Amino acid sequence: MSVLISLLVVLHMICWAVALGTWVAAARTRVPNPGMSHAAAGALVLGLVLMVLVPLTGDANSMKLGIKFLVAAVATAFAYVAAYRREQTPSVIWFGIPTAIIANIVIAVFV
Template identity: 75%
Template sequence: MSFLISLFVVLHMICWAVALGTWVAAARTRQPNKGMAHATAGALVFGIVLAALVSIGGDPNHMKLGIKLVVALVAVALAFVAHKKGTETPSPVWFGIPTAIIANIVIAVFV
């Protein structure tokens, strides 16, 4: 079980890194690509699976998991809105994506 949890943690972090990296790559042109939206969705899915595995193995921090879920849903929604709008993405949506990603990582590490 420990290997499985570690594997999903790695996949979860890789998805967040790809999402943030694709945002940084597109930050100057504000032309989001599919990778950003799909990476945030992948991080959400891996996070849900990871939460389920941690719940099976012990007593997780439900408040932390709930907050991370809400922040991840916001990041996914913003990324897909940005993908749909393209270069016409409003600034709050565009800058909300990395804010939500970084907030999710900070919550994971420090809470």
């Protein structure tokens, strides 16, 4: 079971890295790549799977998992709004994407 959880955590982090990387690649032009929203959605789905599996191991912090889920949902929603609005994406949403992604990673590492 720990090998499965470790593999899912690696895939989860790769999805966040792809979402942040595609945002950085599009930051100057502010034309989002559709891969950003798909990577954020993949990270969200993998996070949900991990939320189900981690409590089975007995070492789950429910508050941390809940906060991470909310932040991931915000990042995913912002990414899909940016993909839909394209160049007309408001600055709050555009800069909220990397903020939410980085906040999610910081919560995962330091909390």
